[in-house]
């Protein structure tokens with residue numbers, strides 16, 4: 001493993017890691033390069049990085065893109081980042097909790113925005129959900145996350161990883177797993193394996209549906225009770241048994257199947273039928 005200078009910077013400033021902020025910094029240069037290559041960055045791209053740490057990934061991003069906005073929550077990293085990256089005039093540091101940022105204020109009129117991040121694992125799912133559901137205009141999201149979460153995001157029907165998170169992300173994006181990353185690529189070493197994944201935002205959501213909120217409620221209900229048939233799982237919706245039977249007849253889905261066997265198109269048909277019966 002060829003190492004980047006993360007350890008030297010940590011030592012130089014006497015930086016103390018905060019475990020609760022998910023601070024596992026990358027030390028493996030080849031992984032940094034794989035993230036950069038996997039993100040398909042050009043000099044036209046504006047990058048938003050969430051959690052720059054001591055700025056090792058940030059520095060690489062600054063060299064190949066138009067601008068980098070880095071959002072960091074930890075006070076003690078700010079002077080380090082300002083000092084280490086002072087030579088770049090295309091760098092903006094934002095001291096905020098990424099979960100509370102209005103990304104439209106950063107994106108503004110930028111034409112080509114890509115998010116690149118080694119995410120803090122304790123907030124991975126809320127950050128991904130926020131970025132997708134709030135409808136920001138970015139092209140892609142290339143992120144290092146816990147391996148197990150990455151596998152759930154990219155999962156297809158009929159496998160145990162497939163669930164509400166797979167459907168949420170695949171509703172908005174194509175997914176591409178770039179690389180599995182072992183704990184030894186970080187300091188301190190996390191307890192879990194990691195994965196780099198790219199989410200390419202679709203021009204419009206993958207399926208047309210009448211009511212998005214209902215679509216995700218149907219999905220959540222189907223996976224809350226994974227071992228039950230889809231018919232039993234959807235009894236929690238406000239429909240009579242007779243109407244629920246008609247829903248399944250109308251969309252031609254066998255009500256004895258389990259939620260994990262349904263494709264996103266089938267969930268779309270199902271939720272549109274549920275919608276019609278909820279209106280009656």
Ligand code: SAM
Pocket residue numbers: 021022023024025026027050051052053054055056057071072073074077096097098099117118119120121123
């Ligand atoms: N990018 C660096 C690297 O690859 O070595 C550091 C990645 S480390 C896994 C996660 C970073 O996110 C840390 O710098 C941490 O302080 C920061 N962070 C944690 N929670 C955050 C939040 N809610 N908003 C913004 N940054 C956060």
